[in-house]
Amino acid sequence: MKKLVVGFALSLTMFCSISVGSAFAETPLSAAVNDGLGSPYKYAGTTTRGFDCSGFTSWVFAKFGIDLPHTSKGQSKLGDWVDKDQLRPGDLVFFNTDGSGVSHVGVFVGDGKFYHSATNQGVTVSNLSDSYYVKRYVTARRVLSEDQYTQLMTDAK
Numbered sequence: 001m002k003k004l005v006v007g008f009a010l011s012l013t014m015f016c017s018i019s020v021g022s023a024f025a026e027t028p029l030s031a032a033v034n035d036g037l038g039s040p041y042k043y044a045g046t047t048t049r050g051f052d053c054s055g056f057t058s059w060v061f062a063k064f065g066i067d068l069p070h071t072s073k074g075q076s077k078l079g080d081w082v083d084k085d086q087l088r089p090g091d092l093v094f095f096n097t098d099g100s101g102v103s104h105v106g107v108f109v110g111d112g113k114f115y116h117s118a119t120n121q122g123v124t125v126s127n128l129s130d131s132y133y134v135k136r137y138v139t140a141r142r143v144l145s146e147d148q149y150t151q152l153m154t155d156a157k
Contacts, residue, residue: 029090029152032060033107033115040122046070051117053105057092060107060115064152066143072105079143084128090144090152093128095136102138 026034035048036059042050046059054075058068068075076094087093087108095104106116106126117123126133144152 027089027153028064030109032063033109036060036117036123037115037125038123039117041117041119044070045117051123053117056115056117056123057105057107061143064148066148068143073102075105075143076102076139076141079141082140082142084137084140087140088142088149090149091140091142093140094138095133096138097136104136108140 036051036056039048039056040050041052042055043052044055045051046055051059054068054070054072057075058070061068068078072094075092079092082088082091089108089110091108093106093108093114094102095106096102097104104116106114108114108128109125112128113125114128115123115125118126128134128137
């Protein structure tokens with residue numbers, strides 16, 4: 001019984017540590033990305049019934065009236081370039097996962113983490129420092145204006 005309780009507590013701690021927001025200070029942005037967490041991968045998918053990577057990022061930003069193209073390459077041409085060490089929540093991060101340039105996108109959420117729809121996991125949280133992503137990182141773009149960023153990072157009431 002003691003192992004079960006310890007295992008449950010550890011699992012709960014791990015689950016809570018991957019969410020962007022907390023029960024006490026959830027922001028509109030953290031709520032939006034968390035709403036898709038666990039959705040399956042589906043090629044060309046744009047709903048919680050299944051997302052591809054750019055379908056997920058488009059879905060997140062559409063919640064705030066921001067229209068993104070449904071391709072990672074198209075999204076990589078929007079907004080302003082951001083240096084990797086200047087990333088802030090809401091920035092888009094791009095990767096070359098197929099050897100042909102930008103082919104994958106996710107939403108940076110802070111603390112070195114990003115949400116994305118991975119073909120083998122669906123919508124999940126990964127670290128930019130994971131060896132797979134370090135080798136494939138291409139660029140980041142900031143599509144939120146300062147006003148939009150402030151609004152999306154303000155604690156929800």
